[in-house]
Amino acid sequence: MSGPTTEPLRLGIAGLGTVGAGVVKIVRQKSALLQDRAGRRIEISAVSARNRDKDRGVSLASYDWQDDPVALAQRDDVDVFVELVGGSDGPAKAAVEAALKAGKDVVTANKALLAHHGQALAELAEQNGAVLRFEAAVAGGIPVIKALTESLAGNDITRVMGVMNGTCNYILTRMESAGLSYAAAFAEADALGFLEADPELDVGGIDAGHKLALLASIAFGTQVAFSSVELEGIGRVSIDDIRQASDMGYKIKLLGVCRLTGRGLEQSMSPCLVPATSPLGQLDGGTNMVVIDGDQVGQIVMRGAGAGEGPTASAVMGDVMDIARGTRVTTFGAPASRLVAATPAQTATPAPYYLRMNLADKPGALAKVAAALGDAGVSIHRMRQYDHIDSAAPVLIVTHKTTRAALDQALEAIAGTGVVQDTPVALRIEAV
Amino acid sequence: MSGPTTEPLRLGIAGLGTVGAGVVKIVRQKSALLQDRAGRRIEISAVSARNRDKDRGVSLASYDWQDDPVALAQRDDVDVFVELVGGSDGPAKAAVEAALKAGKDVVTANKALLAHHGQALAELAEQNGAVLRFEAAVAGGIPVIKALTESLAGNDITRVMGVMNGTCNYILTRMESAGLSYAAAFAEADALGFLEADPELDVGGIDAGHKLALLASIAFGTQVAFSSVELEGIGRVSIDDIRQASDMGYKIKLLGVCRLTGRGLEQSMSPCLVPATSPLGQLDGGTNMVVIDGDQVGQIVMRGAGAGEGPTASAVMGDVMDIARGTRVTTFGAPASRLVAATPAQTATPAPYYLRMNLADKPGALAKVAAALGDAGVSIHRMRQYDHIDSAAPVLIVTHKTTRAALDQALEAIAGTGVVQDTPVALRIEAV
Incomplete structure (x- = not known):
């Protein structure tokens, strides 16, 4: 087998807010450590941001400055495009697309971009033999993307x-x-x-x-x-x-x-x-x-x-180091063509619910609420009624497991009784 | 770039206790899922264990049986040798060495083997272009090896x-x-x-x-x-x-x-x-x-x-899936030649300590203990003395931060006073 490359891995970083500046600092200050771990140097070729003159607490003098992130993404001396611009569309999307089309790997912290365009971007990455990684987009420094995609793949x-x-x-x-x-x-x-x-x-x-x-x-x-x-x-x-x-x-x-x-x-x-x-x-x-x-x-x-310069930059660097080591994992853990368009569930898995409502000071009010729940098939696990305050009595109910659909039917019936002020609060109780 | 291989990845599994049987079950029952995720089939070529006739709750009929794990490790139809035999020496070590020398990747759950021979095995793996992974060896299903090696590499x-x-x-x-x-x-x-x-x-x-x-x-x-x-x-x-x-x-x-x-x-x-x-x-x-x-x-x-069939088999499969996807990470996160022989610290980072001892029923006993601590430079944060039970009085002390060396000096002096029965209990208080 041919050994892994020892050529430097060259980054182009677009977006120099706290996270971008944090990534630059790590690359500069931990150069030897990163090289030891990856077996090759991590370098920055060029950077891009809206404001060139801002003091970011780290020297950018040795990197080319590129006003246009799309141009940065396409540079010949960029192996990995690091997108920290943000936003689901606009320059972030244009630059990520340009990088992938040019066969460059992309590391991003942009959850909005991937939430809206993840499937198309994953397909684009695979068509061009590029990887698109986004550990920093979810839960900051917690390595949950890698855990789900790789560690728990069995x-x-x-x-x-x-x-x-x-x-x-x-x-x-x-x-x-x-x-x-x-x-x-x-x-x-x-x-x-x-x-x-x-x-x-x-x-x-x-x-x-x-x-x-x-x-x-x-x-x-x-x-x-x-x-x-x-x-x-x-x-x-x-x-x-x-x-x-x-x-x-x-x-x-x-x-x-x-x-x-x-x-x-x-x-x-x-x-x-x-x-x-x-x-x-x-x-x-x-x-x-x-x-x-x-x-x-x-x-x-x-x-x-879940946020902050260090934790988010740590996650970005984890993805960069994977790429430096030659790791090539598909964007969502399986080839984009194998991802299925799932039908949204019409109603969630049954769960107990917590309900809070204010009963009007009318005879039989509580009975009407209880009847509405019962008619919808929602059974009551615990109930408390408190003293009236300003002619309204707070009532708390914990139901047994029920579907949200049955609960919504009950809540609609309760609204129809006219004995409840405002809209009841209904919160699911999630077993852990 | 050449695309990733789509040839099946062929396992040889040595050791068919609960974890080995668990791995076989996953490979058999999740065949399609694993193929979707890895982009290639995961297959088992041959297995090995001490007792061929034991019922392991899963059919082994379609796999070659190999009595000798070393022979299993060297088979031409094995790409990855999965070592679940256990033990720091003996057949586990011999088989892992044989696999690595034959250029086969190795996945193991064997903490004792790696704790005793990790450096030599990591060197052997790298000399032969093989990877040696061991997520299952530490904390069962928790993906801590991957988190440290990869996610936190920055x-x-x-x-x-x-x-x-x-x-x-x-x-x-x-x-x-x-x-x-x-x-x-x-x-x-x-x-x-x-x-x-x-x-x-x-x-x-x-x-x-x-x-x-x-x-x-x-x-x-x-x-x-x-x-x-x-x-x-x-x-x-x-x-x-x-x-x-x-x-x-x-x-x-x-x-x-x-x-x-x-x-x-x-x-x-x-x-x-x-x-x-x-x-x-x-x-x-x-x-x-x-x-x-x-x-x-x-x-x-x-x-x-941290243990059990499912969690440990999950960790083994995470490593197998990495190899199936072409991920090649060094055993301990850096090339074996770059790992340094660290000098053990002579004394740990200063910390507060909890002490419990039984004081003899003698005048001035507590004063002698306090003096011994003070003489060694250990200052007392909290102290409680309880009533005498059978002529001994339990004493609890929480110290301020101290080195273990200073504490040991104090404990030696306390022993010399003759006012303490048995050996005092001394436990570090670790800040979290």
């Missing part, structure tokens, strides 16, 4: 769950630990700079939903299907819900869950209750966690920083 | 810790949860079949020490040095220690810790106190956990089953 994956948006977990943790309202915790996260320019990307679950769609594709051999992820943000979670959940031994997390069952592909990113003593329940603050269930391995839990 | 690793012997963690957990003595919990684990034929491999920390030595090599680019792992088993941990630790907010775990510092390579596998609310502190029962600190990634925690 498993049928039965479920992947994750807390993958540190900002949401920070807000929920602060609500609980400091007794803050959602609005106050949101404002605190905003003041700390934790929120995206469009906060709905965080608190609406969109960012975490992108990540879940990528994990589902690898886990189940399906084409990325972000548009069928059921998204529900954390904006309706109240401090009351958090306290009640806690009293019952649960925590509320913005939890991504995906499964492939006879009903189809389930993908949801929504506030869920998890047991307080489980690893997910114990996850406080901005940390991320991914839980993988496989038919052979049982349950694997991985925890780490 | 990091300087600052520490690796782990609970990597499920039997010991089971014993310690049962002592705490059921109030059992060490002897009673040991007997329970024995009755459940959790113990190795030589129980000292488990409770003496040897098995877990093998695993730690392998992780240290990858983390720090050092030659495997099992002989310099400081080993201390759990046999001296008493129910009193567990209760006292719990009162102070700690759990006692058989914890492996390795670091490379200016003092040299530290490797220890010993009972340690860890915060009860940390992921390690919350790890109950037979589950394993590895905690990796990297300068870029921060802290990564991985948790999963």
Whole structure:
């Protein structure tokens, strides 16, 4: 056999925000270590960003500057195009496509790009003999893409769950630990700079939903299907819900869950209750966690920083080092042509649900709620009614396992009774 | 570039205990899935074990039987030799050497073999253009070898810790949860079949020490040095220690810790106190956990089953699938010739210690202990003395950070005072 190449691996890096600068620092400061491990030098040929003059805390003088990321991606002296521009379309997409068409390998941290165009990009990569890797796009420094794609390749994956948006977990943790309202915790996260320019990307679950769609594709051999992820943000979670959940031994997390069952592909990113003593329940603050269930391995839990310069740059460098060592793995763990377009499940796997609603001060109100649940086939596991406050009585219900469809039917019937104020809160309780 | 091969990858499997049988089942039952993911078929050419007639719950009729694992390793129709025989020498070593010399790739779950002969085998593999992988040897189904070798290749690793012997963690957990003595919990684990034929491999920390030595090599680019792992088993941990630790907010775990510092390579596998609310502190029962600190990634925690048919076979198959996809990574993450022979640290990084001793009923006894600690430069953070029982008074001390050398000097002086019965228990408190 011919030995592996010892020629330097030459990077072109587009996007020099904190992550891009972090990658440059690692390549500069760990040159000898990287060469020892990969058996060849890692070099940077050229870089690109919007603003050439910004101080990024690292010298860029020895690299060619290229204003246009597409031109950077096509340079003859670039073996790997590192895309850290961001955005599902625009320059990031154009440059990644240009790199792949030129047969260059691509490493990206861009979850939005892959969530929207993953299938087409995976096909383009394979047509051109290039690899497209994206460990940094999901759960920051946690090596979950590699674990699913490679380590667990001998498993049928039965479920992947994750807390993958540190900002949401920070807000929920602060609500609980400091007794803050959602609005106050949101404002605190905003003041700390934790929120995206469009906060709905965080608190609406969109960012975490992108990540879940990528994990589902690898886990189940399906084409990325972000548009069928059921998204529900954390904006309706109240401090009351958090306290009640806690009293019952649960925590509320913005939890991504995906499964492939006879009903189809389930993908949801929504506030869920998890047991307080489980690893997910114990996850406080901005940390991320991914839980993988496989038919052979049982349950694997991985925890780490989901964002930040070091963790994200670490993930980018893991992909770069794989390429330097000659590792050639398909984008989603199987050839793009073998990925199937899964039918979205019409209703999720049955689960117990937590319900909170405000009953009007009318005779027989609770009986009407109970009857509506019973008529829909939803049975009640626990129920608590509290004293009336301003003519409304909070009622908490934990159901036995039910389908979401049956629950929605019950909620519709409850709305029709006229005894409930506002829309009830309904959160799934996920077994871990 | 030439595309990857689509020829079947042919395995020869030596050792058909639960793990070997598990691997055969996966290859048979997931044939299509494996082919989709790897882009080629995974086949078994021949198998070997001591007893041909045993019922292993899976048909072996379509595979050649080979009594001699060395002959199996050298067959022309074997691309990958899967060694699940076990043992640091004897047939396992002979067969792995034969396979590597014949240029065959090797996948093994044999921690003892690699802990004792890892450097020589890594050199042999590289001389013959073969790869030698061993994910299943450390922490069962947890993909820690791959995470360290590949995902975190852009990091300087600052520490690796782990609970990597499920039997010991089971014993310690049962002592705490059921109030059992060490002897009673040991007997329970024995009755459940959790113990190795030589129980000292488990409770003496040897098995877990093998695993730690392998992780240290990858983390720090050092030659495997099992002989310099400081080993201390759990046999001296008493129910009193567990209760006292719990009162102070700690759990006692058989914890492996390795670091490379200016003092040299530290490797220890010993009972340690860890915060009860940390992921390690919350790890109950037979589950394993590895905690990796990297300068870029921060802290990564991985948790999963450390043993058993499915988890171990999952790890074996992860390595097999890597080879099927053409991945060629060096055994310990860097070429064997680049691994350095690290000097063992003479004394570990300073840490607080937990001490328990029985004071004789003599005037001034406690003062003598305190003086001995002070003279050695060990300062006391917390101290409790209890009522005398049978003329001895239990004393608990938590020190401030100290070196083990200073502590040992103090313990020697304390022994010289004649006021302490038996040998004091001294356990490190590891920050997490």
